Amino acid sequence: MTSMTRQRTLAALGAVAVALGIVLGAAAPAAAHNYVVSSTPADGETLTEVPAAFDITTNDILLDLTGEAAGFGMVISDANGGFYGDGCVTVDGRSMSTAAALGAAGDYTLTFQIVSADGHTLSDTITFRYEPAGDATASPALASAPQCPGSGDASGDTTPGGADTTADTESAVVLTIVAFVLAVIAAVSAIIASAVITRNRRAEQTERSNTESTSGS
Numbered sequence: 692m693t694s695m696t697r698q699r700t701l702a703a704l705g706a707v708a709v710a711l712g713i714v715l716g717a718a719a720p721a722a723a724h725n726y727v728v729s730s731t732p733a734d735g736e737t738l739t740e741v742p743a744a745f746d747i748t749t750n751d752i753l754l755d756l757t758g759e760a761a762g763f764g765m766v767i768s769d770a771n772g773g774f775y776g777d778g779c780v781t782v783d784g785r786s787m788s789t790a791a792a793l794g795a796a797g798d799y800t801l802t803f804q805i806v807s808a809d810g811h812t813l814s815d816t817i818t819f820r821y822e823p824a825g826d827a828t829a830s831p832a833l834a835s836a837p838q839c840p841g842s843g844d845a846s847g848d849t850t851p852g853g854a855d856t857t858a859d860t861e862s863a864v865v866l867t868i869v870a871f872v873l874a875v876i877a878a879v880s881a882i883i884a885s886a887v888i889t890r891n892r893r894a895e896q897t898e899r900s901n902t903e904s905t906s907g908s
């Protein structure tokens with residue numbers, strides 16, 4: 692009977708451990724940076740035609756809090772410092788895209804910035820070659836990186852630094868909420884565990900006294 696009680700206690704503690712594990716396990720991926728799982732073009736790829744769009748897909752949801760792609764950007768440049776495209780990006784779930792445009796054949800760089808699911812801003816580059824077959828129409832190079840029309844906000848601050856500060860604040864808020872939720876779960880788990888142990892101890896004592904009184908009579 693005692694071993695049965697112990698098993699019940701262990702089962703209860705196990706359930707608490709599993710519940711905590713699920714919560715921590717769910718929180719862990721959310722706290723990691725997103726990473727790129729695919730892109731058009733792929734890093735090092737040679738394009739023979741201009742694709743419908745340039746896009747980046749990551750492993751997790753992109754954090755587009757304003758719905759206006761704040762903190763997101765894609766810049767296409769050639770080896771001579773010329774820029775292409777309209778500077779506008781669309782964020783949709785795990786992906787970000789921009790209308791594709793390229794000039795003459797040559798080496799290009801796609802520089803991008805995203806806001807991770809955890810609120811951190813990440814940027815990286817993808818290099819690729821463009822070797823159009825036949826007489827493809829080349830878009831004219833722009834002297835500076837294009838700004839998406841209508842993307843300028845009230846502060847006018849679209850620099851990566853500005854986006855970074857906002858992202859860090861958002862990240863701190865998210866981490867605080869996660870820490871609070873974990874603390875509440877830990878407290879509730881401890882209360883449940885101690886209640887189960889106390890109850891089982893009482894049951895054990897009752898069983899023991901019952902056994903004693905039975906054998907005594």
Ligand SMILES: [Cu+2]
Pocket residue numbers: 722723724725807809810811
């Ligand atoms: Cu991060």
